[in-house]
Amino acid sequence: MTTKSGRTAWPVMATIVAALAGAVVIGVGPRLEQRDARAKTLAEATGPRRVRVAAVRAGDEKHELTLPASSTPIRQATLYSKSTGFVRRYLVDLGDQVKAGQVLAEIEAPETDEEIRLAKARLAEARANVGLHQATSDRTRSLAGAGAASRQEADDAQALANSAGALVATRKADLQRLKALREYQQIVAPFDGVITRRLVNPGALVGPAGAGGVPMFEIADVSTLRVVVDVPDSHAGDVKVGGTAELYSPRDPGRVVAGVVTRASGVLDTSTRTLRVELDVPGDEGLLPGAFVYVRLHVPRARPVPMIPASALVVRKEGTLVARIADGVVTLVPVKLGRDFGKEIEVLEGVAAGDEVVLQPPDTLESGQAVEVVPSIG
Template sequence: MRDRSCLRLPLPLVLVAAAALVACNRGDNEYKPPPPPSVHVSQPLKRSVTEYFELTGNTAAINSVDIEARVQGFLETIDYHDGSPVKAGTQLFSIQSNTYVAQRDQAQAMLASSQAAQVGRQQEYDRQLNLMKQQVTTQTNVDAAKAQLDQANANILNSQASLQLAEINLGYTKVLAPFDGIVTKHLVDVGALVGVSGPTQLATIVQVDPIYVYFNVSEPQVLAIKQQLAKQGKSMRDVDLPSVPVEIGLQSEEGYPHKGHLDYAAPQVDAATGTLQVRGVLDNQNRALLPGFFARVRVPVGHLDNAVLVRNDALGTNQQGNYLLMLGKDNVVEQRQVKTGQRDGQLRVIEEGLEPADWVVTEGVQRAIPGATVAPEQVAMDAGLTLAPQPATPPVTPQTTPAPAKATSP
């Protein structure tokens, strides 16, 4: 049998080992606070910013005209492809013309007859004048010859007018495009009788280059524009509308890629809606814009030389409005309510509540709890951002007096 006496330890040694084990376990269970969360902090940017009104509107064709048959007859040809672009003067339809050719020829014959009769009347009148000088005829005969000559001259004018009308009606048998544009599908087929009881619509032609955008400015915005102009010592009539740029973007587009200028503002505010209608015109050579599109519209209305900006994703929202998380004394996070302005790309203008020397939490916002201590890392506010381009010249505030509108086809 194995001797167990060698496994026995002295009692004092056992007590020392037990005390050491208890002390070790007490150290492992002691609470150690976690390190402060790491966040990025940045000072606001100061830069020039163009102030805009951001509105909504709709695009509209600069010209849209119904193509109609103005004379009666059978439709003989359709000379375009549905939906194709055409130039001004291009023949679109032809209407049966033999009737109108005959009417023109008849009018020409009547004119020739009137001219021949006028020659005879002129000769008779001249003969009567010579006889009067020889005292062979009477004044009554001279007057009668003069009346017949006048009647012959009037018949010529009447025949010329009839011929002109006949040529006009003959011209209506060739239906031409009144301006450059795109023609819709034809509404009447070849062989149909048109123009029987009045003009018959054959198609519609739409001009989309350039193109209009219509939008409404609210009454408070109109008053704000007037106030800004008053500060500059100007009034509405001092601004030329075509000098005011307008930019639009579609629902599927980022930003405002389509550029143009204003060309009309209504002379009065609509009392029913409290808005003023404004129109811009834009180049549309590639037909990227179609009439009827919903559009986001941006119009410059002012300029800030030293605007204070922060990243838009650094802003939070509560019941009081927008706020920023700030780095306070001893790296303690503070929440501060601010008044925001317009967006400038990925930045936002801060109108009140922020100083250029403040440090704003820009990344790690979820870990920055007001009242808690953080480990800040200083970075630039615009790090990794794509900033909006700055205009070369300050924008001009639009006027609300109407500019001369471009003439449209009847």
């Protein structure tokens, strides 16, 4: 027979048991989860590391090389006066278009005109003496034939006649020289072009450059521009005469001018290790002579350069490396980098097209470590 106090104790005991069971469940559950996490971490540490990879791709057979350059007129010259004198007048001014042979200025040299008059008089005298000496020679020869003069006298007369003829030639040459000097009193354009500087005014004393004379004009042929660019040693062997290029000014980068490589020095400058290259472009394309420009060369590659994603680089104390994968095993290899294109980088040495490299390699990755490749997202 159950007493009243026994019936009251059972519910209390059931409540206590339920509370103890709940406490056990609450305490054991987290411990089981921690155990599973530790087991998973241990399995990942002892098993192959999971990595994403990308294939090294071959670079383009041609690439663009953008370099600074400068433009100059195809021809330019500084003009001096060959004849010493004073500037009488100038017929052109700064910015004028001129043609070859056009008179630019006139030089006044009165002494030259006087020398020409004197040379003409001397030439006339020499010509008159020629007739006299020749007549004397002929007469002496006749007398020598008749026995009235000696043979020596006939030879002397003929020598004088010959000297008189030579003197005529000398006087004539001297006159021509003076006339040529007088022609130099007119400064003429050596080629079609534009006057870029006028350096004298009327009344100024001018003369030859070698005698300390001052320059009179500067003239430039701007119908064609010569663009000079220095190509670095690393690309010098790829630039060939006849190669295409594009030019633009930094003040108007949207206006592009087509050009062709026309000349290359063929020798590197030992001070800069660059190759001097020249391009000819039309002068009416908006590029100013003497301007700073950029040249975009289309350079063929003898051997395409491998390209890797920028995220594949590993920078450590050993240098710049990439993690190359072969047969599921990592090898850290040093690389020599080329140009940086942002998302991709040229690799000059270290890997070849078709190799697989690890993307975003962790710092703990080492050579000889086994990995498991997982598909890349996207």
